[in-house]
Amino acid sequence: MTPDHEVLVVGAGFSGLCVGIHLLRAGVRDFAIVDAAPGVGGVWRHNTYPGVAVDVPSATYCYSFEPNPGWTRAFAPGAEVRAYAEHCADKYRLRPHLRLNTRVEAAAFDAAADVWRVRTPAGEITARFLVSAVGPLDQPKDPDIPGLADFAGAVVHTARWDHGLDLAGRRVAVVGTGASGLQVIPEIAGRAAHLDVYQRTPIWVFPKVDFAIPAPVRALLRAAPPVGRLVRLATAAASEAIMVLGIVHYRRAPFLVRAVEAVCRAHLRRQVPDRRLRRALSPRYAFGCKRPSFSNRYYPTFLRDDVELVTAGIERITPGGIVDRDGVERPADVLVLATGFRTLEIGAMPPFPVTGLGGVELGAFWDEHRYQNYEGLAVPQAPNFWLMNGPYSVTGASWFSILEAGATHTVRCITEARRRRATRAAVRQGPHDAFTADMRRRMKGTILAQPSCASSRSYYFDRHGDAPYVRPQSGLYVWRRSRTFDLDDYEFTPAKGQPSS
Structure with missing residues (x-):
């Protein structure tokens, strides 16, 4: 046919x-x-x-x-x-x-x-x-939390954001602290009357060397394409060095992962002086088990008086808020699901x-x-x-x-x-x-084979315990x-x- x-x-x-x-x-x-x-x-x-x-x-x-x-x-x-x-x-x-x-x-x-x-x-x-x-x-993946369907307020997933949703003067609960949560939390902290952030596993965070690219630089990149290709090559090489040498060939170069972790921990220490809060934001799994990210604004958000980090875990959702596993119920008008993807x-x-x-x-x-x-x-x-x-x-x-x-x-x-x-x-x-x-066979030599990765709850892994998301x-x-x-x-x-x- x-x-x-x-x-x-x-x-x-x-x-x-x-x-x-x-x-x-x-x-x-x-x-x-x-x-x-x-x-x-x-x-x-x-x-x-x-x-x-x-x-x-x-x-x-x-x-x-x-x-x-x-x-x-x-x-x-x-x-x-x-x-x-x-x-x-x-x-x-x-x-x-x-x-x-x-x-x-x-x-x-x-x-x-x-x-x-x-x-x-x-x-x-x-x-x-x-x-x-x-x-x-x-x-988008909604969390498997009892009572989610009974919540009486607004529910929005980061992957399907409702731009008509007004957060001003409302109590907002964010569920999830992965890559999307890391970006959205600092943005909405100043809009809501109060923000509760429910963290299941902390995320490794690099300092973010972000800046506006001046118009003359953009003009140079347009006029001289080889310069742009050189910049692209340099940034790609840096990514390869960390991900391939550190993650894929972890057994050969464990020191590289440790060096990266040291950079991230130093970043956390600089931005969060409170030792107890710093401990709560510190990953217990090795760098590379789960997707990391970059931010200069994420950690300081938790120093605000109107933001609370909740690490006790969620027991259930009620029509008016969230009950954690310590039995504490916090009221919420809006649920923001930063819970990633299937x-x-x-x-x-x-x-x-x-x-x-x-x-x-x-x-x-x-x-x-x-x-x-x-x-x-x-x-x-x-x-x-x-x-x-x-x-x-x-x-x-x-x-x-x-x-x-x-x-x-x-x-x-x-x-x-x-x-x-x-x-x-x-x-x-x-x-x-x-x-x-x-x-x-190659996966056995990667960071993903390390026991600490079991606690990372990473989407790199499937129900068999394999990490087929990654090509080693x-x-x-x-x-x-x-x-x-x-x-x-x-x-x-x-x-x-x-x-x-």
């Missing part, structure tokens, strides 16, 4: 846009990018809470082929990141390929026709090749049911047999399917270098299938299993591998009656 599209990409965030750009560069024109939202940007379209910004230096937060000399701050605010996504969609002429307001409900592989049948509320879309490019931080669980990875060969649903298969994914992208049970940002895909490199590596791998496979006149491309079981075994290799290696992996690790099957080349 002739499908509706040769390639269907699900997700119009930076992952999906990257795949679309790579497809156009490879001469593939028959593709569509669908997204449930009314516009592009993905997580940066959804996350508009007060204080939202990148938590890595702006210089690394762009495609290598499309540097952005226009960032106004060293850590770009969320609105600028979303504008950059819109710019890329326009410049690379992706608008004609977009099908917005289109939510994918499920996908099933038709083995007789070698096509994917993708269900949406508007009807079925068929495609030869399917790419899931929905980011890992897409589905990641390594059924329904989140992949982000919709994906049924491959033999009726195997990928999410259920992974949940039962542990997460596994060749080069972080493909499994034998799902031919013609690639999952961007899947298990074993995230390295310490720039997020955009991860996306570019995934897009390069995917489009290499699609163009090779076209060259061989193949209607089916499936990674072979042998290379897939060898990659998975290698990842699990350097970003440079992954970049090179995406361009050099053996295409014969895939089996390319031509359509019936067609010769292979």
Whole structure:
């Protein structure tokens, strides 16, 4: 059969846009990018809470082929990141390929026709090749706390902020102190009459070297692109040094993690003179077990008279407030859920049911047999399917270098299938299993294998105790591998009656 599209990409965030750009560069024109939202940007379209910004230096937060000399701050605010996504969609002429307001409900592989049948509320879309490019931080996670549904006040998740919500004069309770909480808490502390912050596990916090980038500097970066590339290279190298040498090769360089922890502890000591409060804000797990962040405003917020840090844990939520495990009830008019996202669980990875060969649903298969994914992208049970940002895909490199590596791998496979006149491309079981075994072996030498990580409650880990969110290799290696992996690790099957080349 002739499908509706040769390639269907699900997700119009930076992952999906990257795949679309790579497809156009490879001469593939028959593709569509669908997204449930009314516009592009993905997580940066959804996350508009007060204080939202990148938590890595702006210089690394762009495609290598499309540097952005226009960032106004060293850590770009969320609105600028979303504008950059819109710019890329326009410049690379992706608008004609977009099908917005289109939510994918499920996908099933038709083995007789070698096509994917993708269900949406508007009807079925068929495609030869399917790419899931929905980011890992897409589905907000509400806390599993008794009584949440009974709360009589306003409830808002940071990932779906209500800008009509007025916090002035109200008692606000923030649940969660991860990366989103760290950004939103200082912003709303001055607006609310009183702020209670419920912390389950503290976060490692770096001092934030943030500043406005002067207009003359931005003009220089526009006029001299090599300067911008040099800055990008330097910031990416620093990230690689910490994440790869310290986190991935922890057994070889434990001193690097200790040095980073010392920097963070010194930052905490400088900003919080109270020893008891400092102890409550100090992580008990090793740096790297959980996502860290940067801030100069987070710690001082807890020195305010109208802010209280609650570490006793939450027993239940009542219609009028929160009861902690010490039995103390604190009144609240507004609940702010800074509780992150669903990641390594059924329904989140992949982000919709994906049924491959033999009726195997990928999410259920992974949940039962542990997460596994060749080069972080493909499994034998799902031919013609690639999952961007899947298990074993995230390295310490720039997020955009991860996306570019995934897009390069995917489009290499699609163009090779076209060259061989193949209607089916499936990674072979042998290379897939060898990659998975290698990842699990390498993981034993990382910081994530340390016992203290068990207390971090990190989304890096799944219910099996594995940490398949992370790929224990350097970003440079992954970049090179995406361009050099053996295409014969895939089996390319031509359509019936067609010769292979």
